Amino acid sequence: MEKLAIDGGVPVRTSPVPGSMHGVAEIAEPEVEAVLNVLRKKRVFRWFGDGQASEADALEAQYRELTGRKYALAVSSGSAALHCALVGVDCGPGDEVIVPAYTFIATAAAVVAAGAVPIIAEVDNSLTLDPEDVERKITPRTKAIIPVSMRGTPPRMEELLAIARRHGLAVVEDVAQANGACYRGRPLGSLGEAGCFSFQHYKIITSGEGGMLVTDDEATFQRARMQHDGAMGFWGEPPAGIPPILGTNYRLSELAAALVLGQYPRLAGLLESFRAIKQRILSQILDLPGIELQEVPDPAGEAGISLIFFCKDGERAKAFSRALSAEGIGNGTIYDNTIPDRHIYRHWSFFMRDDTDPRRLPWKHPRYTGDVRYFPEMCPRSLDYLGRSVAVGIHQRLTEQDADDIARGIRKVALALG
């Protein structure tokens, strides 16, 4: 057995391993040209009535093509896409929406923004929604489920779609972290009633801020459209049979749309790199003692931006993470009580505090007949998995040598810790 670097041994790696941002790290001439072109045209608002093509229109066409859906709506953020999608599937006060215990707080916040009540369900060893817990949490008030592809992992869509069908629920996919990924050959975002993407700085391709909603259902699209632009329902004829909605402003800027359009041709190549690098590392760490790999519901379709394994307990995960860092391999634990990570429900203080303004709590609304309770330990299995996780980020610039060093580091630490 090799002596660990943390105990004074020779580290696997002394030069840094590439990491950090994906799309944003690739910004180059095509993106610069695309944005400058908008400035040269002096056309920075999509509805400007000069008959010229809009960047937002072109981006929507791209996402209709990517997902094969009839409708796409460019919006100002992933959060806006989720809010519009929930309004789109007709969620509102009195309704419950099931969200995973592990997702960015924006998923739950969008439910509250729509006036509905988030119901927090467990994640399983895929770190995505646990279908069994979803089924347990369905009530007569449940209107929708939001499966989230955390860190590029597709959720267990087959099971979730079957449950939704059985109970007559809408499925709104949160694909913010898995742009371009698939589930069993179908693009994420194309499986539920609506799919929501984010182009925020940390996502796979980016415009700093931005989002996209896709759907096949006309009424969903029309309601989402009205929500995303306060004036929309009042320009010309409102769509037949759909009561007007007084929306806000979630329009996407032409500059942002042009920037994502500039990034878009890189998307397929980025995913190809992530997947190849991840598979190369995985193939070298399949037989190790003391670690269990995250289960990925569709390994061929996942985005591949993250490699996660579970240790036997939280202490061991922290020790593993420290030892791996000492080997020169960047990594992190996921849940550690001391950092208020907003990706874990326990840190969504809005729900847990008693001094939150009760006027803003959808579960105090007169139309709400349920009795939801939120408390820090409400999803113990999620906290257990998250607490035992060690995650290594996968970057498109990792070489085969980098991948082999990462695998060697993981092997070395696993064999030493036993």
Ligand SMILES: *Cc1c(COP(=O)(O)O)cnc(C)c1O
């Ligand atoms: C980033 C993110 C969002 C929100 O997207 P924004 O564009 O930042 O509003 C929603 N859900 C998940 C899982 C995310 O990672």
